Amino acid sequence: MQRGxxxxxxxxxxSIVLNKIRLSEPISRAQIAKETSLTPPTVSSIVKELIDxxxxxxxxxxxxxxxxxxxxxxxxxxAFYVIGIDAGPEKVECILTDLTGKxxxxxxxxxxxxxxxxxxxxxxxxxxxxxxxxxxxNRDKIIGIGIAMHGAVDxxxxxxxxxxxxxxxxxxxxxxxxxxxxxxxxxxNDARAMALGESWFGGHGVVDSMVAVxxxxxxxxxxxxxxxxxxxxxxxxGELGHMTIDINGEVCECxxxxxxxxxxxxxxxxxxxxxxxxxxxxxxKEIFEFAQNGNADCVHLLQETGEMIGIGLxxxxxxxxxxxxxxxxxxxxxxxxxxxxxxxxxxxxxxxxEAKKTKVTVTRLGDDVTLLGAVALLLDELFDPLGKIG
Numbered sequence: 001m002q003r004g005x006x007x008x009x010x011x012x013x014x015s016i017v018l019n020k021i022r023l024s025e026p027i028s029r030a031q032i033a034k035e036t037s038l039t040p041p042t043v044s045s046i047v048k049e050l051i052d053x054x055x056x057x058x059x060x061x062x063x064x065x066x067x068x069x070x071x072x073x074x075x076x077x078x079a080f081y082v083i084g085i086d087a088g089p090e091k092v093e094c095i096l097t098d099l100t101g102k103x104x105x106x107x108x109x110x111x112x113x114x115x116x117x118x119x120x121x122x123x124x125x126x127x128x129x130x131x132x133x134x135x136x137x138n139r140d141k142i143i144g145i146g147i148a149m150h151g152a153v154d155x156x157x158x159x160x161x162x163x164x165x166x167x168x169x170x171x172x173x174x175x176x177x178x179x180x181x182x183x184x185x186x187x188x189n190d191a192r193a194m195a196l197g198e199s200w201f202g203g204h205g206v207v208d209s210m211v212a213v214x215x216x217x218x219x220x221x222x223x224x225x226x227x228x229x230x231x232x233x234x235x236x237x238g239e240l241g242h243m244t245i246d247i248n249g250e251v252c253e254c255x256x257x258x259x260x261x262x263x264x265x266x267x268x269x270x271x272x273x274x275x276x277x278x279x280x281x282x283x284x285k286e287i288f289e290f291a292q293n294g295n296a297d298c299v300h301l302l303q304e305t306g307e308m309i310g311i312g313l314x315x316x317x318x319x320x321x322x323x324x325x326x327x328x329x330x331x332x333x334x335x336x337x338x339x340x341x342x343x344x345x346x347x348x349x350x351x352x353x354e355a356k357k358t359k360v361t362v363t364r365l366g367d368d369v370t371l372l373g374a375v376a377l378l379l380d381e382l383f384d385p386l387g388k389i390g
Contacts, residue, residue, distance in 0.1 A: 026072035084374035089165035144184030146377035148193035195222025197373030216329030302337035310345025
């Protein structure tokens with residue numbers, strides 16, 4: 001679907017009707033009018049347009065309390081598709097989904113360092129071309145491409161400003177992909193995309209304030225406030241990993257000392273293991289496996305990690321006061337050992353009784369949460385009239 005076509009599909013009233021159908025299907029035209037305060041003729045006109053565009057379909061007749069039975073409306077989930085990409089820092093993963101986030105095709109490419117901006121963009125393009133080729137998808141059926149990128153992102157220009165782990169700067173992702181594919185392109189920081197993915201597909205219902213925290217190769221967070229994805233004045237809201245925990249601590253990749261990331265990322269846990277457990281090389285995954293097999297030192301190391309994450313989350317609770325915190329990333333695969341200490345730390349350190357009860361869970365979406373967040377960047381624009389992105 002060319003960029004201009006996608007823009008024509010959107011209008012505030014149309015998005016209101018579309019989103020109401022998505023959230024309440026099956027639903028009748030009369031019920032939409034009643035629940036949205038739009039006039040019945042306006043709803044009928046918009047529904048006709050949505051059916052003509054293939055976004056909405058009619059189903060068997062609904063229940064009637066008298067008179068003619070109403071025709072019910074549903075989202076035509078397989079009418080259009082979205083490409084979502086989780087870009088870096090270790091690999092590029094790409095999926096094609098329908099409008100419900102159901103994966104149709106996927107591929108993955110490893111990133112090797114050092115890498116240039118041109119090489120990185122080339123890998124993105126190859127991944128997209130392969131998805132299009134494998135799926136044999138009509139380009140007009142694709143509403144756009146969402147990219148979840150690690151590091152700092154300018155969402156207006158779709159530029160990766162700083163990708164610290166890849167040591168790249170100023171990658172013109174949106175411009176390069178729009179030129180290549182002539183589709184709507186959305187680029188977002190990976191942790192914020194994860195928050196959007198959780199809000200769309202995580203089964204949380206309507207959540208006004210939520211923070212999603214990704215703890216893996218790095219540490220990042222996406223903040224949803226008043227139902228919208230929050231970026232901050234300069235677009236760096238959610239950089240939880242660069243919260244200073246120990247002013248005399250290890251030097252972080254960002255240049256500062258004692259960032260939370262230097263204590264709880266996968267590589268940081270492995271580094272601490274070399275000091276506390278063994279002189280040999282252990283990965284975070286191996287540490288978890290040793291803990292599973294009863295190694296007391298590895299169990300203690302993961303519990304200590306849980307306490308450190310808990311301190312970071314307590315600071316977050318005091319600053320943002322979200323109703324829910326959702327954790328994801330490779331480190332949280334050690335949930336069994338990390339979560340009890342993490343929750344205990346929040347209990348001990350939170351200021352108020354209510355703050356101590358802040359709901360903290362691990363994502364149910366697994367490794368795909370950020371990929372689904374990339375997909376949600378496009379769905380959010382299509383379905384949500386006010387947008388969760390602000």
